[in-house]
Amino acid sequence: MSQNQTTRPTESELEILQILWEHGPSSVRFVNDKLNEEREVGYTTTLKLMQIMADKGLVKRNTESRTHIYEAAAGESDMQQRLLKRFVDKAFRGSAMKMVMQALGNHEASAEELDEIKALIRRLESGEGD
Amino acid sequence: MSQNQTTRPTESELEILQILWEHGPSSVRFVNDKLNEEREVGYTTTLKLMQIMADKGLVKRNTESRTHIYEAAAGESDMQQRLLKRFVDKAFRGSAMKMVMQALGNHEASAEELDEIKALIRRLESGEGD
């Protein structure tokens, strides 16, 4: 049944994880309602997906009450880290810096955001990276 | 047949595009050989994939000689931009800056790379962004 924790979510699964990260442990009904704020999805579709995710180990579920409660198995940052690594490999041939440059160059960063990044760079340069 | 230019490549298709971007217009044989440096892939598999890509409009092909020559339809940066946007939306809920911070925080940037980024930030701050 449950797989190792390096399983990658599909796009639909990731969409569900986003909801779980944002709202915490939730029922299928709740997740499905949230999804339907964006696009039409049948209830059993969402249910099936979440069952598969439980199977893959992407979510944990509490089956004590009739309404099962699902919770993301990994933290959002952990998952982002994993997905980012793979994305950089696939789309930027492994060059994270190239990707950062692209992102910075195109994404209209605010002064505050740039300050944040500068602060981070200072920390990195002073060897406190990590 | 040929689709609009916002078609997204699958992972396998992206792998082929990488080769085309790196080496320029190429034959199926050449691409297949390159792929086989990484992992085993049958020739007709690569052929089929590239035909589908031509169909989708991801590559252009010159069929004048017996050996067709394929070329990426979009530039690497254009495609990266497109993929990056979608990735940020899906994995970082649209926050490019959050993603940049993650990437910087974890990817052991060299001093030179950090300098590059600092230079870019200076340019952005002086309003020359774009």
Next chain:
DNA sequence: AAGTATATACGAAAGGATTCGTATAAGCAA
């Protein structure tokens, strides 16, 4: 010319993701 090597075209199998219909069980309301 005959045989070999190499190309594309086509179709279809295999696997995974996504969707949902239907069955069944549990709780609630009259």
Next chain:
DNA sequence: TTGCTTATACGAATCCTTTCGTATATACTT
């Protein structure tokens, strides 16, 4: 209790991606 609402479970259809077998055409070699 009987019926209505709302859960989960299960199986299967559909669609997309990936893979490759086979057919056929084109060029090269002797």
